[in-house]
Each structure stands twice: as structure tokens, then as C-alpha cells.
Amino acid sequence: MYKSVVLLSGGMDSYTALLLELRDTPPSSLLALSVNYGQKHLVEVEFSKEQASRLVVRHVVSSVVLPGENNGALLGQPRRELDESASGFFVPFRNLLLITLGASMCQQIGARRLVLGCNLEDSQGFPDCKPAFIRYAELSLRESGYQIEIATPLVGMRKSEVRDLLYSLGGSLDQTYSCYLGMVPPCGRCPACIGRSGQ
Ligand SMILES: [Zn+2]
Numbered sequence: 001m002y003k004s005v006v007l008l009s010g011g012m013d014s015y016t017a018l019l020l021e022l023r024d025t026p027p028s029s030l031l032a033l034s035v036n037y038g039q040k041h042l043v044e045v046e047f048s049k050e051q052a053s054r055l056v057v058r059h060v061v062s063s064v065v066l067p068g069e070n071n072g073a074l075l076g077q078p079r080r081e082l083d084e085s086a087s088g089f090f091v092p093f094r095n096l097l098l099i100t101l102g103a104s105m106c107q108q109i110g111a112r113r114l115v116l117g118c119n120l121e122d123s124q125g126f127p128d129c130k131p132a133f134i135r136y137a138e139l140s141l142r143e144s145g146y147q148i149e150i151a152t153p154l155v156g157m158r159k160s161e162v163r164d165l166l167y168s169l170g171g172s173l174d175q176t177y178s179c180y181l182g183m184v185p186p187c188g189r190c191p192a193c194i195g196r197s198g199q
Contacts, residue, residue, distance in 0.1 A: 001029065002111040004151075007102050008032040008051060008059070010044030011178040012196045013117030013154060015051050016162050019169035020153055021115055027056045033105050035098055036063040037091070041182035051175060062101050066091075095128035099137050099150065106148050119154040119162050121195060131155060159195040 003025050006018045018032060034048040045061060052059035095116070102114045122129035131152070138150045154162055163173065179186035179193050186193050 002031055002109040003029040004113040004115055005031050005033055005102050005105045005109070005111050006057075006115040007098055007117070008034050008048045009117070009178075010034065010047035010051065010176060011117070011192070012159075012166060012173060012176045013119050013122070013162055014048075015117075015171060015176045016166040016169065017115050017117040017154055018051065018055065018057070019166065019171050022055060022057075023169070030057050031105060031109060031111065032057050032059045033102055034059065034061045035101055036061060037066055037094065037097070039091075039182075041177070041179055043182060043184060044177045047175070047177040054175070060105065062105075064097065064101070066097075090126055093128070095126075095133070096137065099141075103141050103144075103146065103148050107146055112147060113149045113151055115151045115153070117154055117162075118152045119157050119159060121159050123155060125191075129155075163196065 004021055006014065006021055008014045008018055018030070021030060032048065032052045034045050036042060036045055049059060049061070095118075099114065099116070102116075106112065106114050116134070118129040118134070123131065127133060134150050134152055134155075138148070141148045141150070154165075157165070166173070166176075173196060176196075177186070178196050180190040181187045188194075188197070
């Protein structure tokens, strides 16, 4: 019997959310869902596979193709157009899409809880990480006929606090990958690299 689906990107936040969920839930009651949506930093999906494997959590990778070519820097816009602020990496409607895929997974396996790793800095930089957006998304699921709670346990936490929590739960940063530019080793300059380093 499944209790929760955790959206697992391979990055620090969602991995911490997964470890947190495992405090109260056995691995056999969790499913981790990762999504390949054409992001440049696809290496993060490889990290998500290792994370789920390490924690003995069932893992599903879903692939979607976003239409058009102007979906933001994460999906490969030319470098010269790249806005290196967090907003330059915003993929419109991404979280709505991820929530829909997560809810679909919940519905299929009978889970009633969908866990996202949104944190305080995400909610300041990305409109679809804000508590109001999450609340309305949950209402939309309910109006669709499914009682699925969307849990964002990190939403009040800064990146530095998430990092501390990650270590307190037995994880470490080198088990995660977040670089928006998809560089190996990580670039150290993009908002994701800067955020996780606590600068
Ligand atoms: Zn980076």
C-alpha cells in the first residue's frame, strides 16, 4: 500500500524531502518520480536514480516533451540569451506539469500524498513554488475528484537550512546534483550552484 509519491529531481531539496518522508514512512510505501522534460542538466536524473536505489525506494522516470522552443534557459536557449538570475531559468508551468504527473502516479498506486521539495528561496523566485499556487493546485486536484494532499515540508526553509537538514538526515551534498547548466563538475556560478553552497 503506497502512502506517498515524492517528486525527485536529483537536487538537494527533493532529496532532503525524500529523506524527511522516510522518517515516518517505510521505503516500501514510497515511490519517487523523476521527470525528463528536456532539461540541459539531465545528469540530475542519473543522480535521482542513485538516490532512490540507495534508499531502496521504487523509482519511476517519466519523459515529456514541451512544445515549442522558447521555454527558458534550462531547456537549451542559446547562451547569449541566458539571464543568469533565477528567473532566467524559469520554465513556465513546469510545476503544474510536474504536479499533474505526480498526481497521476498517486492515483494509479493509491497514494494520497504528493511531496515537493519547494523551499523559501524557490517560492520567492518562482511563482509556481509559492504556497498560494500549491494550495490552488491541490484544490484543482480535489475538483478533479481526487483527494491528494500536496506536501511542501521545506517551504519555510532557506537553502542553508535545507542543507543542514540534509546532513542531519544522513545525506550529503555530493549525493545530489543541481547545476542548471548541466556541467560536470557543477559550474559553481548558476543560481542552483550558488544556492546550495549557501553563499
Ligand atoms: Zn551551476
